[in-house]
Amino acid sequence: MSRSATATLTALGVGAAGGLTTAPALALPVRGELAELLPWGGLRRGSTVSVRGSTSLLLALVAEATAEGCWAAFAGLPRCGALAAAELGVAVHRLALVPRPGRDQGEVEKTIAALLDGFDLVAVATPVTPATSRKLSARARHRKAVLLPFAVEWPGADVELTAVPGPWTGLEAGHGVLSTRTVTVQATGRGAAARPRQTRLPLPGTATSRPGPIPLTAPRPTTAEAV
Amino acid sequence: MLPASRPLEPASRPPEEVNPLYTLAVWCPDWPVVAASAEAALPPHVPAAVIGSGEVVACSAVARAEGVRRGMRRRAAQGQCPELVVLDYDEVRDARLFEPVAVAVEELAPGIEVVRPGLVVVAAQGPVGYYKSAEQAAERLVDQVAVRVGVEAQVGFADGLFAATLAAHRGLIVPPGRTREFLEPLGVHELDQPAEHREDRAELVDLLRRLGLRTLGAFAAVPERDVATRFGRAAVLAHRLAAGLEERARSRRRPPPELSVTRQLDPPIDRVDAAAFAAKGLAERLHTGLADRGLACTRLGIRATTENGEELHRVWRCADPLTPQGIADRVRWQLDGWLTRARLTAGIHLLRLDPEEVVDATVLQLGLWPGAGQDQGEAAERAARAMVHVQGLLGPDAVLTPVLGGGRGPVERVRLVPWGDERTPAADPDQPWPGQLPAPSPATVFSEPEPVALLDESGADVVVTGYAELVVQPHRIVHAGRTRQVVAWSGPWPVDERWWDEEAAMRGARLQVLGAASDGEELAFLLIRAGGKWAVEGVYD
Incomplete structure (x- = not known):
């Protein structure tokens, strides 16, 4: 309870030291396990959080924020399962899909920039050049949106979340049905997120079980980002 | 109608397959003048004009011959034609006197829709089928209106409301599928019909003219993407019209009945002023109900x-x-x-308004309904603006929003609706769907199932029997060039859909398969078997 209360406070913009940060609601809420993984207790507006390894992780990451009124756009994810998104708690009526954000780099950049102007969360799964990625991260910072590069190289990311899917439960040889699996999510990043952390995220799971973050023994330098 | 002699005709198409958009329009030229003259009992040879806010709104053919034009100041019109009889513009009179015309048309062609006093449209399929040909139907309708009401009418046939109206202005029958050819040579000013009072259209027409796009064909030849980028959303709708399409794709689903509003009138109304009062209250209720859902009405049933x-x-x-x-x-x-024309035997005691067709109001009129709909506030508006922007960059179909509905598989339960279209599910989610897959659903779905090999231990294809049972145990799965050992599976869930429809019928089975790669990485698949082949419908990643 106390842990989740801290997470909520952080999400509301109350800093760890007890002082109020400059603007309220600086971070968009995320479910408990993920809140403790992110240095700001949520998705800080203006940040770039790169996600890899699992579409479900991306969906779980945006779920809480969309449920509370934020709008999310997914660019370059033509195969995103909206039903799975809804099951993970995403308010799909506030989700926009741009399956093909453009034919060339210039068009993709324009599209993502336009999305960053209006959406609180923008996931990008189209590969872009390092120069473009830096420009878009800067745009997100300026527009106070959260940029979520998904499964693409993104040099300017503040935090990188990598999912390592664990074993499934529920499905047996010839009977049962897929039920849950625990995904181990590792976070690495820069600045406040420099200390690598990891958490176990049951998917699809409820936000009630909240295992704490497990600091890894040896902090890795940010340059050695997992690929 | 020999196919050999008329190679241009779509001869292979059976006659009953008429485009549902094929529209018949009945137009009464200069209706405001006709109505006003009828009320003033003016003989037809007297030049007459209807004046509203100091300008000529409509004039009779005789007056036009004398040089009176629409939009002329009153004094200028009288200067052109000193004997001109000036009548005041009155929308209520126009509508009241038009009701008998609507009734006359309806007697021959049920299901009419009044666009405005002076113009009625109806789906052409019915009348054309009944009177055997469009020519016959047109003749009968013109006769009917002349005999019953004593009013001159013109009939036009074309695909869609806009083109049919233009065809009626010219008294033309445009064959189905030829609408684009018909529109091509027409001037771009046709987009701005004065009777519609659309300021934005007038501006657009002016702009197009200055750009050198003088015909509808020239405007239609501009790619839709470019129109969206340069002129915005309203122009995209106009562009669709110029290309012979409907402004918006028709939605097949009817709006939910709870949006209708009903009012008991006690005492029953039999006077026009009481009717106006009742209309106002009811209209506001209907509009509030629609706006709460972010909708606006484009077809109103009374x-x-x-x-x-x-x-x-x-x-x-x-x-x-x-x-x-x-x-x-x-x-x-x-x-x-x-009340004035239909010779009712008693007063009206129950009034009901049905929104027969609705569109998303937040998209169409962002400024007018700030924060209307379920998603109130600034966030929704900002997102809407960004989506319209992206649609301007990439085309209207580039931005999709998912709508969840009924169905069995993860693909069919989601309908991706282009932003701005009505968000209706593909199938009713509240109906029972036996064989529906339980949650969780795959996070990655393949709308076009991707081929996959599911093999037994000997390397042969795993077959599903007609009773939806597996004959052998699956051993390995080969997808995207990677072989995985099958460690668990479940199903098959039989799929036996739309067996009554030969074309859409689909018989198959779904299977959940958990595969483990040689490095221990596990990946769960949702497979579907149809037509004797396995395909991946989703991946639980």
Whole structure:
């Protein structure tokens, strides 16, 4: 309870030291396990959080924020399962899909920039050049949106979340049905997120079980980002 | 109709397969003048003009021959034609006197929709089928209106409301599928019909002219993407019209009945002023109900029941979403028409408004309904603006929003609706769907199932029997060039859909398979077997 209360406070913009940060609601809420993984207790507006390894992780990451009124756009994810998104708690009526954000780099950049102007969360799964990625991260910072590069190289990311899917439960040889699996999510990043952390995220799971973050023994330098 | 002699005709198409958009329009030229002259009992050879806010709104053919034009100042018009009889513009009168025309058309072609006083449209399929040909139907309708009401009418046939109206202005029958050819040589000013009072269209037409796009064909030849980028959303709708399409794709689903509003009138109304009062209140209720859901009405059904049980029904159609004032006007006009012309035996005691066709109001009129709909506030508006922007960059179909509905598989339960279209599910989610897969659903879905090999231990294809049972145990799965050992599986869930429809019928089975790669990485698949082949429908990643 106390842990989740801290997470909520952080999400509301109350800093760890007890002082109020400059603007309220600086971070968009995320479910408990993920809140403790992110240095700001949520998705800080203006940040770039790169996600890899699992579409479900991306969906779980945006779920809480969309449920509370934020709008999310997914660019370059033509195969995103909206039903799975809804099951993970995403308010799909506030989700926009741009399956093909453009034919060339210039068009993709324009599209993502336009999305960053209006959406609180923008996931990008189209590969872009390092120069473009830096420009878009800067745009997100300026527009106070959260940029979520998904499964693409993104040099300017503040935090990188990598999912390592664990074993499934529920499905047996010839009977049962897929039920849950625990995904181990590792976070690495820069600045406040420099200390690598990891958490176990049951998917699809409820936000009630909240295992704490497990600091890894040896902090890795940010340059050695997992690929 | 020998196919050999008329190679241009789509001879292979059976005659019953008429485009549902093929529309018949009945147009009464210069209706405001006709109505005003009729009320003033003016003989037809006297030049007459209807003046509203100091300008000529409409003039009779005789006056036009004398040089009177629409938009002329009153004094200038009288200068052209000193004997001109000037009549005041009155929308209510126009509507009231038009009701008998609508009734006359309806007798021959049920299901009419009144676009405005002076113009009625109806799906052409019915009348053309009944009278064997469009020519016959047109002749009968013109006769009917002349005999019953004593009014001159012109009939036009074309695909869609816009083209049919233009065809009626010219008294033409445009064959189905030839609408684009018909529109091509017409001037771009046709997009701005004066009777529609659309400021934005006038501006657009002016702009297009200055750009050198003088015909509808030239405008239609501009790619839609470029139109969206340079001129915005309203121009995209106009562009669709120029290309012979409907402004918006028709939605097949009807709006939910709870959006209809009903009012008991006690005492029953039999006077026009009482009708106007009733119309206003009801219109506001309907509009509020729609706006709460972020909708606006483009086709309005008005139903009235009299104390003696007479049922009256009329549909009004409008290109633009109706404002509360627009709804109230149409209800008032209609009630006026019924009360004064329909020879009712008793007063109207029940009035009901049905939104027959609705569109998303937040998209069409962002400025007018700030924060209307379920998603109130600034966030929704900002997102909407960004989506319209992206649609401008990439085309209207580039931005999709998912709508969850009924069905069995993860693909069919989601309908991706281009932003701005009505968000209706593909199938009713509240119906029972036996064989529906339980949650969780795959996070990655393949709308076009991707081929996959599911093999038994000997390397042969795993077959599903007609009773939806596996004959052998699956051993390995090969997808995207990677072989995985099958460690668990479940199913098959039989799929036996739409067996009554030979083309859409689909018989198969779904299977959940958990595969482990040689490095221990596990990946769960949702497979579907149809037509004797396995395919991946989703990946639980």
